[in-house]
Amino acid sequence: MPTLQDVAQKAGVSTATVSKVLSNTPYFSEATREKVMKAVDDVGYIPNLAARALTTGKTNIIGVVFPYIYETIFEDVTVMSMLRGIESECRKRNHSILLSSPRIDEALDTQFQMLVQSGYFDGMISLDSIQQTSFSEFAQENGIPSVVIGYHESEHYVRCDDYVGSHDLMKHVVSLGHQHIGVITIPDNTHIGIDQRMNGIYEACRDAGIDVDTLSIACGDFSIASGQTAVKDLLEQNPNLTAIVSINDRMAIGAIQHLQAIGKHIPDDITVVGFDNIELSQLIAPALTTVDQRPILQGQQAAQMLFNVLDKKSPEPVILEAPLVIRDSTSTAKPTV
Numbered sequence: 001m002p003t004l005q006d007v008a009q010k011a012g013v014s015t016a017t018v019s020k021v022l023s024n025t026p027y028f029s030e031a032t033r034e035k036v037m038k039a040v041d042d043v044g045y046i047p048n049l050a051a052r053a054l055t056t057g058k059t060n061i062i063g064v065v066f067p068y069i070y071e072t073i074f075e076d077v078t079v080m081s082m083l084r085g086i087e088s089e090c091r092k093r094n095h096s097i098l099l100s101s102p103r104i105d106e107a108l109d110t111q112f113q114m115l116v117q118s119g120y121f122d123g124m125i126s127l128d129s130i131q132q133t134s135f136s137e138f139a140q141e142n143g144i145p146s147v148v149i150g151y152h153e154s155e156h157y158v159r160c161d162d163y164v165g166s167h168d169l170m171k172h173v174v175s176l177g178h179q180h181i182g183v184i185t186i187p188d189n190t191h192i193g194i195d196q197r198m199n200g201i202y203e204a205c206r207d208a209g210i211d212v213d214t215l216s217i218a219c220g221d222f223s224i225a226s227g228q229t230a231v232k233d234l235l236e237q238n239p240n241l242t243a244i245v246s247i248n249d250r251m252a253i254g255a256i257q258h259l260q261a262i263g264k265h266i267p268d269d270i271t272v273v274g275f276d277n278i279e280l281s282q283l284i285a286p287a288l289t290t291v292d293q294r295p296i297l298q299g300q301q302a303a304q305m306l307f308n309v310l311d312k313k314s315p316e317p318v319i320l321e322a323p324l325v326i327r328d329s330t331s332t333a334k335p336t337v
Contacts, residue, residue, distance in 0.1 A: 007039045227254020
């Protein structure tokens, strides 16, 4: 098998230079780095990652922690988009990702604790908005540099502005003349980001003189199927609803499916809006009015922030704007009978 010496000879540099370049030491010109990496490809050298980790104390692995709430991360397209953003930035820095999906309980997931304490990764990015526990806090206590996507207390965090995004969404619905409004959400005090979205919805109602106690509310679990069930509950509470506001797109899409199945026309009979701007939201008919939380960018920003931390820099927290995306699922309210 090709050796470090073979790479050094091919590149015309010392073995120490090759070793440091492969360890992402920042004190080399881009020309030297490119020359070494070309030599690696030319001779077919495969680094021994375990040996490198023992020598340098670095694994070139970033832990990505997306906790299991109602479903696996692989069913949540928003979370998968965040993962896509993280992976793209890690690849640029020649790092791999190690994915963990700990279960939510009263105590931290034991397997997650063992993973953190093993020292297997150089830094960690966690989706951290669950009320009862913080995964990033445990990592920080164990000396693992970490970045939070979400709301738990951390020096380094990235999130979208859930409050303003949902406030703008409800403000748009109210501006169309809707007074009889149903809301599809999840149980209170489950997810800090969703609580922020609900706060934005309530404040927009107050701004418009709507008593929040008059809102019809039903809970789902983020899924399309739960949106279908939730909108049934809403219509039973108030058959005169003219608008449905969902705290995520998938439940909004489920609501649209059920409403169409019972003969409702959207938006002529009832307005429906969501939050996330997943790809499916613009492919369904009618295309869904929503809020874009830009998950790919959240993932990219979180990874960039973590690499800045690992490089001993002091990045500022990031709160991304969550713009309203108006499509075809909203229209002015029709008089109720």
